[in-house]
Amino acid sequence: MPPGPPGFGPAQELGSGPPARPPAGPADPVRAVAAGLLNLSGLGLGYVLVRSRLLALLCVAATAALLTLALPADPDGVPGWALIGYAALLLAAVADGARRGLRAPATAVQIKPVVAIVLGLALLAVPAGGAVAYGGLRDDAVEEMLLDRLDRADALVQKASGRDFAEARADYRTALGRYRDLAEDHPDSRAAHRVHDSLDAYYKAVSAPYTDGEHCAAVAPLEHLRTVPDTVDRAVLGSLAAWPDKPLAASLLKCGTGKLGAAGSDGRGGELGQLLRTFPESAQADQVEPAVRAAVERRAGELKGAEPCAATSALRRIGDTAKQLPAPAPAHLRGGVATAVEDGAYACGIDQFEDKKFGAARTSLTDFAGTYKSDKRRARAQQVAIAAEIARLRPAAGDRLPPKGTAGGSRMEMVISNDGPDPVEVLYTGPVTGRITIAACGSCKTYPTEAAGRGKACKASGKSYPKKTLRLPAGTYHFLHKPGGRSATALGRAAGGSITSGFSYTQCSYVVRDDLGGRV
Numbered sequence: 001m002p003p004g005p006p007g008f009g010p011a012q013e014l015g016s017g018p019p020a021r022p023p024a025g026p027a028d029p030v031r032a033v034a035a036g037l038l039n040l041s042g043l044g045l046g047y048v049l050v051r052s053r054l055l056a057l058l059c060v061a062a063t064a065a066l067l068t069l070a071l072p073a074d075p076d077g078v079p080g081w082a083l084i085g086y087a088a089l090l091l092a093a094v095a096d097g098a099r100r101g102l103r104a105p106a107t108a109v110q111i112k113p114v115v116a117i118v119l120g121l122a123l124l125a126v127p128a129g130g131a132v133a134y135g136g137l138r139d140d141a142v143e144e145m146l147l148d149r150l151d152r153a154d155a156l157v158q159k160a161s162g163r164d165f166a167e168a169r170a171d172y173r174t175a176l177g178r179y180r181d182l183a184e185d186h187p188d189s190r191a192a193h194r195v196h197d198s199l200d201a202y203y204k205a206v207s208a209p210y211t212d213g214e215h216c217a218a219v220a221p222l223e224h225l226r227t228v229p230d231t232v233d234r235a236v237l238g239s240l241a242a243w244p245d246k247p248l249a250a251s252l253l254k255c256g257t258g259k260l261g262a263a264g265s266d267g268r269g270g271e272l273g274q275l276l277r278t279f280p281e282s283a284q285a286d287q288v289e290p291a292v293r294a295a296v297e298r299r300a301g302e303l304k305g306a307e308p309c310a311a312t313s314a315l316r317r318i319g320d321t322a323k324q325l326p327a328p329a330p331a332h333l334r335g336g337v338a339t340a341v342e343d344g345a346y347a348c349g350i351d352q353f354e355d356k357k358f359g360a361a362r363t364s365l366t367d368f369a370g371t372y373k374s375d376k377r378r379a380r381a382q383q384v385a386i387a388a389e390i391a392r393l394r395p396a397a398g399d400r401l402p403p404k405g406t407a408g409g410s411r412m413e414m415v416i417s418n419d420g421p422d423p424v425e426v427l428y429t430g431p432v433t434g435r436i437t438i439a440a441c442g443s444c445k446t447y448p449t450e451a452a453g454r455g456k457a458c459k460a461s462g463k464s465y466p467k468k469t470l471r472l473p474a475g476t477y478h479f480l481h482k483p484g485g486r487s488a489t490a491l492g493r494a495a496g497g498s499i500t501s502g503f504s505y506t507q508c509s510y511v512v513r514d515d516l517g518g519r520v
Contacts, residue, residue, distance in 0.1 A: 153198065165221045219251050252274055252284065256272035387433055422483055425483075480493070
């Protein structure tokens with residue numbers, strides 16, 4: 001190639017390659033520090049200093065992406081992977097910015113190094129302030145989350161309050177667990193400071209049956225409230241912790257006294273037994289014995305009414321409840337209850353007879369006579385029981401109660417013989433009432449038909465039959481012959497007739513074996 005004109009370097013062909021990069025300037029450590037610090041702001045300003053605009057844009061884009069993930073603030077904060085990735089990118093930008101700033105080209109932005117360092121340090125407030133601001137936003141988000149959790153627990157209580165406690169118990173327990181978690185896990189939060197007010201509303205909702213005067217329905221909810229201190233700290237509950245005791249004691253007393261005499265005792269004295277065991281020193285416990293006595297007196301007064309049997313059943317149940325109460329209540333109450341039950345047992349049997357319930361009357365009065373052997377009414381109960389047994393087969397015998405006392409006037413003789421192989425019991429009622437038993441006739445047999453019995457019974461010549469003699473005042477009588485021994489399964493026979501003065505009478509008892517198995 002021929003030499004060029006004087007004063008020019010070698011000739012170059014146009015378009016032969018890219019223009020040469022500006023030559024690097026001398027090493028400048030201060031500028032390197034400034035570029036690194038400026039990049040630490042996350043805005044890529046260090047790259048702006050060394051005129052690397054594309055890299056500056058990439059830094060801004062990374063920061064914008066992080067802000068997009070972080071805002072609006074979430075209680076869980078920014079995902080860990082995003083923070084780690086951004087931190088790594090930021091450190092890389094700091095190192096790269098310092099490297100590039102050390103020997104920046106002469107075309108780099110000209111700024112005094114000291115000014116750049118001060119600016120970089122000042123701009124560090126951007127990420128630091130952002131972190132602080134984000135922490136505040138995150139705290140607000142956490143508070144909102146906790147308040148929302150509290151609101152949802154309150155709503156659950158409100159929903160449960162409209163249902164029966166047994167159905168709503170699970171919802172109440174769920175809400176209570178949320179209150180506990182807020183108070184224990186986030187004690188300094190605004191939600192935790194509102195928990196006591198929410199618990200106050202919780203207690204009011206659960207105890208609504210007590211407020212409404214539904215004392216039996218209030219027992220289970222109030223028992224539940226007494227267990228709340230096992231779940232929630234007493235310091236959080238304050239006065240609520242001990243509040244259920246008096247309402248529960250009052251409800252147990254009201255419910256228990258209201259149930260006295262009703263069916264369905266739990267075998268431990270019901271609510272009254274629970275009251276005496278749970279709150280033995282309470283004012284309500286002192287009212288149990290007077291309440292039981294009052295109930296006995298009230299039911300005893302009903303024995304003279306239209307339903308003495310119902311009153312007697314109630315008295316028996318009151319007695320059962322009294323026996324199941326903790327000592328010393330049973331000993332204090334035993335006498336009054338036992339006397340009322342004894343009176344009721346007698347009154348019930350008499351009422352059943354008057355109501356023509358002869359089978360029930362016989363059972364009630366027979367039991368009375370067997371149970372209360374020293375009662376002065378025992379003989380009368382036995383009389384009416386005999387009449388009731390006869391009236392089961394001969395209703396006319398139950399037209400009226402048998403007369404009391406002993407009939408006056410002359411008495412007629414009635415001889416009753418037994419022509420049966422087994423003993424026979426004869427019951428009678430009329431002006432006098434009683435029963436006798438005639439021994440078996442060892443040589444006697446049953447008869448195949450009624451006709452055979454009527455024609456032959458007690459008529460065998462020269463034969464001696466077991467017999468007994470009654471001496472009866474004149475009047476109308478009803479008799480019942482009941483076979484015993486091997487013939488006890490035979491049907492008894494009831495009959496009646498009049499006893500007239502001046503006559504003597506005979507009866508013969510015999511057994512007919514037929515398809516029914518036997519009849520007297």
